[in-house]
Amino acid sequence: MASSLTPSLAPATTATSYTLPPTGLSEPTRIEPANALPSGNQPSFAYPPLYNFPPFYTLQPNTTTRQAQLQAWSGLIQSYCKYHRTWRLSLVDAIDTPLFRNDALNRRLSLADAQTVLDWMANKDAGGGGGRAEWISTKDKSLAWIYWRRPEEWAELIAGWVDDTGQKNTVLTFYELMEGEMTTSQEFHGMDPDLFQKSLNLLVKRGRAQVFGSEDQQGVKFF
Template identity: 50%
Template sequence: MSTSPLPPTDTIATTDSFTYPPHHSFPPFYTLQPNQATLTRQLSLWSSLIRSHFSHHRTFKLPLSSAPTLPLFSNAKLNRSLDPLAIRQILDFMATSTPPTASYTSSDKTVAWIWWRTPSEWADKIASWVEETGQKGVVLTIYELRESDAVQGQEWVGMDEDMLRKVLDVLVKKGRCQVFGQVDGSGVKFF
């Protein structure tokens, strides 16, 4: 586990331009409910809110250590916030949903990727971009797919490298690309 701070493109902002749904201002929303049917609905609402928030900010990674202090998980007007255990329970729910909408980056469950699009949907986005920009047959580096001027404006810009590799695995399985190497400088050839 790295102790260095994450780049700004990997984490959600602490200031927020996101428009929250009405239930974000409902005090019981911040306490996980004991009734199973109510809890399932609450977890589903949190999952949808998290995915919408990450999509709005075009971010992908949630470090659990800072999550309770983020506007997403708190409401200063209500003086309410989710505790770390509740946030983990929500992420566990998201990780076991079909399809999964979150996944932990390691077994210690301290950081999660938020899948506001499924890996298959991301793969389709990248494949469309490759087609539209004439990149078939071209070898691009992982870095170029994540950060270069050519991809600026694309929703996946700044996606964590390991997350992007999971997306590319979808295209590999479909026979639409091949990945060469295991480091950031590795290449991807699209067919």
């Protein structure tokens, strides 16, 4: 028994060594009441090992390496946005946040390279990032949706919750779903209203939901 316990501790310690020291944890979690995650004691954001690798901040000329690099950036951006509940990422603002700059290494991803990363994420073709981002403004490429879940995945999640809680054929208001007390434990709680609408529209298109009402007082019925 003891022999099986000792080695199992080893990977755990190496995993935690990537995370930042858990000091002052409770503060940021308390500030965000919109945070849908049920855990009151959220661990600090764990950067991937590549985050501390200086060449990560220079786009690699070798196509194979670059593909791995873009994949890693895509993963980092998704998990970072998920952690901070950032639905739309403004590149101009984000470029100076720890997401894109590592002051300890004195390295940063340039705005142009960050745009390349998001372009790649938005690409749904083979060899692309599988539509994990979408430019909101295609012209200046400054604002983009970050899809740690794509709209169709959000739609499934919401429809699934409605089904599980037996609320099919019941009219639910948008507010109830996004901000209501029933959904506080759900990942879509506190969701961006536009993305919420976007996801619901996919269900409406497939005839699985119907949206009622006007701007402020919208409701939805799932079939």
